[in-house]
Structures are given as C-alpha cells and as structure tokens.
Amino acid sequence: MKKIIKHIVLFILILNMSSCLDLQKDYDYEPQIADNKVNMTVWGYINARQDTLGTLKEAIELVSMEDYYSQSHNYTYALMTNYAFEIRSSSRPGVFQSLGVHTLSEINTEEKKEQLRNILKYHIIQGCYHGLGTLSFDPINVISLREGQDAVMTMKMNNAISYTTYSTVEFNRMAGTSSYVTAQTSNIFANNGVIHIVPYQIIYKP
Amino acid sequence: MKKFNIIFGICCIVLSCGLFFACGDDDVEIKDDGPVIMYPSQRLYVDLNQAKLPSVIAVVNSETGLKRISTYLIKTGNVQVEVGIPVTSFFNPNSYSVTRNPSYSDNTTGFKIIAEDLAGRVKEFLLPIDIIPLRDAPKVFFYDTAGDGIETIEYFEDSPMPDIKVEVTSQENLQYVTLKQIVDGMESTVFIEEGQDTIWLSNNQTQYEFNLNNLAYNYVFPLGITGLRVYTAAGAVDKPKTATGMLSIIFKRAFPEIFITSDSEDFNGLTMGQSVNLEGYVKSASGLSSINIIPLDTLKATMSGEQIIDGSHAFEKPFLVHFNATKQQMFVRIQAVDINGKESNDTIQLHVGYKYYHLLANTASVANQSYFSSKYGRIYDPCSAMGIYKDIDAGFGTYATNTKVDLCRLDETNKLTGTCGANSWNSDKNIYNMTVSKDFTNSNFDMVTVGKLHGAVPKSTTDSKIVELLIPDGSIPYGKNSPNVALYSRSDGKKVIITGDGIEPNSSTQTNPVFYIKVKVEM
Numbered sequence: 001m002k003k004i005i006k007h008i009v010l011f012i013l014i015l016n017m018s019s020c021l022d023l024q025k026d027y028d029y030e031p032q033i034a035d036n037k038v039n040m041t042v043w044g045y046i047n048a049r050q051d052t053l054g055t056l057k058e059a060i061e062l063v064s065m066e067d068y069y070s071q072s073h074n075y076t077y078a079l080m081t082n083y084a085f086e087i088r089s090s091s092r093p094g095v096f097q098s099l100g101v102h103t104l105s106e107i108n109t110e111e112k113k114e115q116l117r118n119i120l121k122y123h124i125i126q127g128c129y130h131g132l133g134t135l136s137f138d139p140i141n142v143i144s145l146r147e148g149q150d151a152v153m154t155m156k157m158n159n160a161i162s163y164t165t166y167s168t169v170e171f172n173r174m175a176g177t178s179s180y181v182t183a184q185t186s187n188i189f190a191n192n193g194v195i196h197i198v199p200y201q202i203i204y205k206p
Numbered sequence: 207m208k209k210f211n212i213i214f215g216i217c218c219i220v221l222s223c224g225l226f227f228a229c230g231d232d233d234v235e236i237k238d239d240g241p242v243i244m245y246p247s248q249r250l251y252v253d254l255n256q257a258k259l260p261s262v263i264a265v266v267n268s269e270t271g272l273k274r275i276s277t278y279l280i281k282t283g284n285v286q287v288e289v290g291i292p293v294t295s296f297f298n299p300n301s302y303s304v305t306r307n308p309s310y311s312d313n314t315t316g317f318k319i320i321a322e323d324l325a326g327r328v329k330e331f332l333l334p335i336d337i338i339p340l341r342d343a344p345k346v347f348f349y350d351t352a353g354d355g356i357e358t359i360e361y362f363e364d365s366p367m368p369d370i371k372v373e374v375t376s377q378e379n380l381q382y383v384t385l386k387q388i389v390d391g392m393e394s395t396v397f398i399e400e401g402q403d404t405i406w407l408s409n410n411q412t413q414y415e416f417n418l419n420n421l422a423y424n425y426v427f428p429l430g431i432t433g434l435r436v437y438t439a440a441g442a443v444d445k446p447k448t449a450t451g452m453l454s455i456i457f458k459r460a461f462p463e464i465f466i467t468s469d470s471e472d473f474n475g476l477t478m479g480q481s482v483n484l485e486g487y488v489k490s491a492s493g494l495s496s497i498n499i500i501p502l503d504t505l506k507a508t509m510s511g512e513q514i515i516d517g518s519h520a521f522e523k524p525f526l527v528h529f530n531a532t533k534q535q536m537f538v539r540i541q542a543v544d545i546n547g548k549e550s551n552d553t554i555q556l557h558v559g560y561k562y563y564h565l566l567a568n569t570a571s572v573a574n575q576s577y578f579s580s581k582y583g584r585i586y587d588p589c590s591a592m593g594i595y596k597d598i599d600a601g602f603g604t605y606a607t608n609t610k611v612d613l614c615r616l617d618e619t620n621k622l623t624g625t626c627g628a629n630s631w632n633s634d635k636n637i638y639n640m641t642v643s644k645d646f647t648n649s650n651f652d653m654v655t656v657g658k659l660h661g662a663v664p665k666s667t668t669d670s671k672i673v674e675l676l677i678p679d680g681s682i683p684y685g686k687n688s689p690n691v692a693l694y695s696r697s698d699g700k701k702v703i704i705t706g707d708g709i710e711p712n713s714s715t716q717t718n719p720v721f722y723i724k725v726k727v728e729m
Contacts, residue, residue, distance in 0.1 A: 126244060126265065127265060127267060127301055129301075133298070134298045134300075134301060136297050140303035140305075141261075141263040141264075141265070141303045141304070141305045142265060142303060143244050143245070143246045143263070143264075143265050144246070147246060147247055147248070148246065148247050149246060149247045149250055149251065149260055149263075151246050151247070152246070152261075152263060206258060206260075
C-alpha cells in the first residue's frame with residue numbers, strides 16, 4: 001500500500017514539474033565575423049603554433065632573427081609551415097632543398113646561414129597586405145626585407161570559384177616564371193603585422 | 207511677428223553653425239610626414255644584352271592618403287621622360303605598388319617617382335640605374351703559323367693538315383662553337399673534340415681556340431671541300447648574339463709536277479749514239495718518293511737504262527741524267543711518284559737521224575701563198591721566198607673556191623716564177639719525187655722515221671703533182687693532223703715528210719687559213 005502511495009506521489013510530482021516546462025522557442029541565427037586578431041606578436045604566434053611552425057621557429061632562432069618577428073613596423077609575414085621546409089620538388093623546392101641540406105643541423109656554415117636569412121627576409125614584406133581591404137584580385141608588387149632587384153614579389157587575392165581558396169592571399173602570381181603560392185591560412189592579424197601561412201617556399205623566378 | 211523673427215534668427219544661427227562645423231569635417235587629417243617611396247634595391251642594374259629587362263618596382267605609402275603619382279625615366283643631362291600617365295585613382299589610398307617597364311637605353315641614368323598626398327605634400331625619390339650597354343657579336347679568326355689572319359688557303363690532296371689556329375672571341379660569355387665543312391655545297395659537322403659535334407662553353411668563357419691539325423678523329427680535308435664554317439653564339443641564352451666565320455679552301459689534287467729545263471732542240475736532229483743530257487726538276491706538295499727516267503723505243507716498250515732518283519720526301523727535286531740516242535725512234539719518259547703513290551708522267555721524243563719542225567704557215571699573205579724550205583726548216587712568204595728560190599722545195603696555196611690547202615713540190619724544174627705578189631708556181635708543170643701517202647695518219651706521223659718511208663718512192667711520175675694537204679672545212683680543227691702526208695725526196699736525196707697539223711684557232715677554216723705543219727727532214 002505504501003509503495004502504491006509512493007508511486008502515486010512520484011507520478012504527481014513528475015507531472016507537476018513537467019507542466020512547468022515551456023516549449024522551446026525559435027532561435028534566430030546571428031552571424032558573427034570570426035575574430036582574426038590573435039593579440040600577440042608574430043613571434044608569439046609562431047611559438048604558439050609549433051605543431052605547424054616548429055621548423056620555422058628553429059630556423060629563426062638558428063640565424064638569430066627573432067627581432068624581425070617581434071618588431072613594431074607592421075610588416076606582412078608569409079610564415080612557412082614545416083612542410084615548406086621539408087618538401088623536395090623540382091618545381092616547388094623546400095627550404096632545405098634550396099640550401100642543399102636535409103635538416104637544420106646541417107646549416108652550420110655562415111654562408112648557409114646567410115642564405116637562410118635571405119630566404120626568411122624574402123618572406124617578410126614591408127607594409128600591411130591582407131585580403132580585407134589592401135589587396136585586390138589584381139597582383140601588385142610588394143617589397144620584402146630582402147634587398148635586391150631580384151627580390152621581386154607580387155600579392156593578390158585569389159579569385160578562383162572555390163569556397164576553400166576564394167579570397168585567400170596568393171604570392172608571386174604573374175611574377176616572371178614563378179610558381180605562385182596560395183596561403184593555406186590568410187589574414188591573421190598579430191599585434192605587429194599580418195600573418196599568412198604558406199605551405200610552400202615562395203620563390204621568384206624571372 | 208516679433209516671436210517669429212526671434213525664432214527665425216535663432217534658426218539661422220543654428221543652421222550656419224551647423225554648416226560651419228560640417229565644413230570642418232572635409233579637412234584632411236595629416237597622419238604622417240608625407241608619402242614614403244620605397245624601392246627593393248638601392249640601385250638597378252640593367253643589362254641591355256639580356257632578353258628580359260627588369261621592371262622598376264616601388265611601393266608608395268601614405269597614411270594621409272595618396273593623391274597623385276607620376277614616374278619618369280632620367281637620362282644623361284638630367285633629361286626627364288615621363289613613363290606612362292600619372293596615377294590619380296587608388297584602390298588602396300594608403301599604398302600603391304608601382305611597376306613600370308621603361309625603354310632603357312645607353313644614356314639612362316635613373317628612375318624617379320614623384321608622389322603627392324592629399325595634403326598636397328610632394329615627395330620624390332630617384333633610383334639610380336646602371337646600364338650595361340649592348341656588346342658586339344662574337345668574332346671568329348683564322349690564323350696561320352706566322353700568326354697572320356687568313357681567309358683562304360690552298361690545300362693539296364694528301365698533304366698534312368695545315369697548322370691553322372681558329373680563335374673565337376667575345377665580349378660576353380660564349381655559348382657554343384660548332385665547326386662545319388662545306389663539300390660540294392653541302393654542310394656537315396666536323397667534330398672539334400671527340401664525341402662532341404658542338405662545344406658547349408660555360409663559366410663565362412669569352413675565348414675558345416682550336417687547331418685544324420688537332421681535331422677529333424684525325425680529321426683531314428675531304429676531296430671537294432671548298433671551305434670551313436665556324437658557328438658561334440655568345441651572351442644571354444634567350445638573347446644570343448651569333449656569328450659565323452668562314453675559311454675558304456682551294457683543294458688541289460696533289461700530283462707531282464714535272465718541269466724539263468733542257469732545251470727541246472737538245473733532243474732534235476740527234477745522230478745515232480749521240481749522248482743526251484736531260485735536265486729538270488719535280489715539285490710535289492706532299493713530298494717525293496722517286497723520279498724514274500725510262501727510255502722507250504716506242505711509247506710502250508721500255509728499253510734498258512732506266513734511272514731511278516730517290517725523292518727523299520723532298521717537295522722539290524732536281525734531276526740531270528745522261529743517256530745515248532741509240533734508235534731513230536726513241537722516247538724518254540720522266541715518271542715522278544710522291545709519297546702517296548700519286549704518279550705524274552712526261553715524255554720527250556728524241557729525233558734521231560732527222561730534224562723535226564713544227565711550223566706555222568700563213569696563206570693569208572701575198573698571193574695566198576706560203577713557202578717552205580726544208581734546208582732552213584722555215585716558212586717564207588712569197589716575197590722572201592723569191593730571194594732563196596733555190597732552197598725552197600715546197601709551196602702552199604689556197605683558193606676560196608675549193609677551200610683546200612694544196613702543197614706543191616718545187617725544184618729547179620718547177621721553180622718560183624713571176625714577180626712577187628703574183629702566182630709564182632705553176633701547178634701544171636711536172637712534179638717528181640713526190641707522192642701522197644695515206645698510210646700515215648695523225649697518230650703515227652710522230653712514230654715514223656724517214657728511214658722507214660717505204661711509200662716515199664713514187665710509183666709513177668704522175669702520181670701526184672699537188673697534194674691536198676689540208677681541207678680546212680672545219681673538220682680538221684687545231685691540233686689535228688691531216689689524214690694526208692706529203693712525201694718527197696729533195697734533189698740531194700734527203701727525204702721530207704710533211705703533214706698538216708690543224709687550223710690555228712680563230713683563223714678562217716675556208717679562206718686563206720693559217721695552219722700548222724709538222725715536218726721531218728732526213729739528215
């Protein structure tokens with residue numbers, strides 16, 4: 001008898017509680033632009049993304065160029081992924097292939113280090129260039145930190161009909177006979193510049 | 207009404223204040239020190255020899271905003287030539303990328319950008335340009351051993367390859383050198399180095415040379431070669447400057463050349479057994495092996511007494527040999543052989559027991575006649591012959607009507623008559639001791655000696671008065687003997703043989719021809 005009373009009381013309680021719940025109301029989706037500000041310097045970003053940029057970090061430290069990534073000139077940085085260092089290809093040689101080495105440890109002469117510095121400087125562009133107002137679909141010439149009349153580079157936004165690449169940043173499109181490089185991640189705003197992540201070394205061929 | 211005026215006045219004041227502040231919003235906010243112009247390099251190097259010349263690249267930044275950018279090419283004397291049209295519309299007013307491809311020239315010294323921002327501030331920046339002017343095309347030279355430049359050589363077959371240096375020079379890096387030979391008008395490649403039909407040059411090499419006698423595969427000039435061509439190029443791969451050098455080759459078959467310096471009269475009118483000297487020299491471009499002196503009793507049958515002179519690889523070798531004239535019909539052959547086995551021959555004939563003459567008779571002279579004296583071995587015109595008529599034993603006459611050259615035997619009974627200029631011999635008179643023989647043709651006249659003239663004895667007194675020696679109708683050109691041979695005996699019994707030897711070139715073949723005769727007179 002007691003059990004029956006307990007079950008009745010429990011049923012009444014559940015019934016009362018469920019009656020308090022209202023039907024779920026419609027929810028309107030409110031789009032928001034993803035915040036591409038990382039609130040850190042480019043050097044801080046590199047250190048935070050060692051899974052992708054670990055080799056670049058070690059390369060920068062090897063040639064003591066950390067200051068180039070910590071300065072406050074608002075440069076544009078094409079940061080090379082680990083793959084960009086390691087790939088071996090005739091059309092898109094990696095950094096190691098360009099230097100004639102297989103690992104960073106083999107970059108042990110001043111001549112090799114100077115070559116590495118030049119490669120890294122070529123990937124730092126004077127001025128802020130991104131796809132949110134400063135670049136268009138037409139390539140423009142930009143000036144990198146590597147001085148010399150062969151240090152030519154162009155930048156533009158990708159206008160391919162593709163949801164994965166449209167409006168991403170491209171380097172060296174229509175620059176001599178260069179193979180152009182499309183950034184795999186574009187327009188990351190650090191405190192001291194704009195970052196574009198590139199999967200290949202950017203090379204200018206007249 | 208007062209209230210209205212007050213309210214209207216207040217509205218006007220408020221409106222004008224609003225307009226005032228509204229105008230203030232159009233002022234340019236100055237955020238920097240003016241436009242900043244950046245080049246990727248401090249100087250621009252332009253090599254006009256390259257196919258692709260560099261663009262001028264620059265970036266102009268302005269936080270205040272860009273208003274106008276113009277670009278200029280600077281030439282010697284600070285001459286400014288505007289490049290393109292000024293830019294006044296900007297996708298990004300804070301940054302503009304300048305890319306120009308100006309027409310560079312030797313006198314280009316720089317590139318200037320003038321930028322103006324929205325605040326009206328103007329900045330300019332000059333990029334110095336260093337020009338490498340256009341260079342000359344490469345040059346090809348051929349040098350002989352003395353170091354003199356040559357364009358043509360003579361080459362004798364089988365002689366050693368000439369020591370000729372080929373030099374290719376250029377102000378720029380040479381790309382390649384190719385050697386071609388021209389044989390019968392066709393070009394084919396000659397390997398300068400073994401296995402390489404083309405010499406590819408690198409390392410900024412501006413000079414290349416090789417020697418023709420040091421080519422691959424022991425190259426020698428082939429028969430019929432007329433020249434060598436050297437093709438070369440220098441400078442940029444995509445803008446090469448090409449050049450061709452040519453060496454003309456006069457290819458000569460290198461047979462030995464025989465020169466006899468003895469007088470031909472030394473072999474004429476010899477007596478049986480007389481000693482004869484034969485002197486001369488032989489030249490050979492390749493070098494001589496031997497000189498053989500071979501006596502012949504005919505042109506084929508050799509006699510004893512062959513003499514061999516060692517050539518000793520000499521390029522020129524004299525010879526002097528002695529032998530005896532042992533037969534009336536005798537020849538001596540000089541045979542020269544060079545080190546390559548190439549053989550040259552020359553043959554002289556010894557006239558033993560008779561005198562041989564080769565004379566030019568001219569029937570275009572007075573009275574269309576010409577006379578021969580076997581005693582003197584000469585031809586005379588009628589007037590000269592009149593003076594020595596006793597020694598004239600034959601006359602030649604011609605008539606336009608019968609287009610023949612007749613020979614008439616003359617002697618005391620058929621002597622020259624009349625006056626100079628008139629017909630001076632009478633063909634109607636009896637002519638004796640004379641016959642015509644067709645036994646001796648052109649080929650064998652030289653082979654017959656007077657002692658073997660069996661046909662010389664006339665069969666009758668009427669055998670012949672006049673011999674039709676030549677029929678100058680064009681069928682007996684120069685150098686060809688007449689098929690007719692006149693034979694007669696002089697009053698002293700000596701036999702005479704005469705044959706025609708063709709019409710002189712350019713002479714009429716029908717009227718009053720000038721012709722040659724060959725004569726043998728028994729001694």
